[in-house]
Amino acid sequence: VLNDPHDLVFGPDGNLYIADKFANRVTIMDPDSLEIVGSIGDGALFGAHDVAFGPDGKMYVAATGLSAVVVFDLSGEQPVNEGALGPFPRTEGVLAHSNGRLYVMASGSGELVSVQDTQILGVVGGMPGAHDVTEAPDGSIWVADNFKQQLIQFTPELEEIRTLRGPQYGFVGPRYLDVDPDGQLFVADQDAHRILKIDPLSGEVLGVIGTGLPGKGPNQLDDPEGVVIRGSEYFFADSDNNRIVKYVVALN
Secondary structure, three states, rough: OOOOOEEEEEOOOOEEEEEEEEHHHEEEEEEOOOOOEEOOOOOOOOOOEEEEOOOOOOOOEEEHHOOOOEEEEEOOHHHHHHHEEOOOOOEEEEOOOOOOOOEEEOOOEEEEEEEEEOEEEEOOOOOOOOOOEOOOOOOEEEEEEEEEEEEEOOOOOOOEEEEEOOOOOOOOEEEEEOOOOOOOOEEEEOOOOOOEEOOOOOOEEEEEEEOOOOOHHHHHHHHOEEEEEEEOOOEEEEHHHOOOEEEHHHHH
């Protein structure tokens, strides 16, 4: 049973790893059957919001209640907790970048922090309450800045590239997002109960799932938090319905 699932990601084994907030754990789910097949950190990952896998195969969990990123080695038969990095006030997002660095969203201080091993390499602020951090195919970094109802793109050196905001998006509270291989953004706008597909270069909204009102039927979501894309399959953490929803896009 899920308890307020937040962001989710595919692990090296092909399963979904879900930051299960009020269960204080990472829940593992088969993406085909949507059945729960395991869990990690049960009861100890207080307020788990985000989960990421790095090039090293390790799992990184943004545990908001700990104001830290908890690191797990999954290479053995049992997960090994390697400890926590921090403090990062109200850790809401974590990205294990392909360049080997961690990018951590400290929502409480509004800072995106770049970390190599245990050394802080850079900090950019002004984003109180921001949540997700995710990598685009070109290595750039997107942040979901929900308080300011915008998305911000940075270089790996934390230089701002562009910001997406305005009435054309109808953002109310974008929390987490994913980027497909073509660079298209898929944004979970929690407070609008919608998922948006956006072309970041043109700024065009290419598609929307959700009616704008909370619900549980077809094309309905209730406070969606997380999103991850695998080919034509879209997986959403439908948080207040305590479920993962899978959509398959059929192209003519």
